Amino acid sequence: MGFKPLRVAIGVPVLLAAWGGFALVNAGQAGASPMPGTARSQGQRLIFEAGDSTVNNITVTRDAGTGAWFLTDAGNTFSIAPTSDGNCFKHDSDTVRCAGGLTIIEVRLADGNDSFHTGITGATTIVHGSDGDDVI
Numbered sequence: 001m002g003f004k005p006l007r008v009a010i011g012v013p014v015l016l017a018a019w020g021g022f023a024l025v026n027a028g029q030a031g032a033s034p035m036p037g038t039a040r041s042q043g044q045r046l047i048f049e050a051g052d053s054t055v056n057n058i059t060v061t062r063d064a065g066t067g068a069w070f071l072t073d074a075g076n077t078f079s080i081a082p083t084s085d086g087n088c089f090k091h092d093s094d095t096v097r098c099a100g101g102l103t104i105i106e107v108r109l110a111d112g113n114d115s116f117h118t119g120i121t122g123a124t125t126i127v128h129g130s131d132g133d134d135v136i
């Protein structure tokens, strides 16, 4: 009769231990190596997703002559996602270049104290700061 409540009491510390372990894993990730971001184009939309543990410093510019768009994450690396449709490609180690015709630029900054700068017009810009003290 009294055995069943005892089983419940044992179960609670086990759950707390599991939660504590999860918190330790997250604390470890805060000091982890920066992860590369990913960029992909979907039609007239560019989506850039920052990697975890990376302080991003992103600038979006446009070449007035060709109409091409450039998104630079100064000093950070990124890759083009396999799902990208080919409108955007890697210009150099920290810059993605997209052909003209973009109407939406979406940037997900993830964790870290990130910054985002742009002076361009002609596309809707959506920036998700997420965790950190971001300057947008």
Ligand SMILES: [Ca+2]
Residues within 6 Å of the ligand: 109, 110, 111, 112, 113, 114, 129, 130, 131, 132, 133, 134
């Ligand atoms: Ca952030």
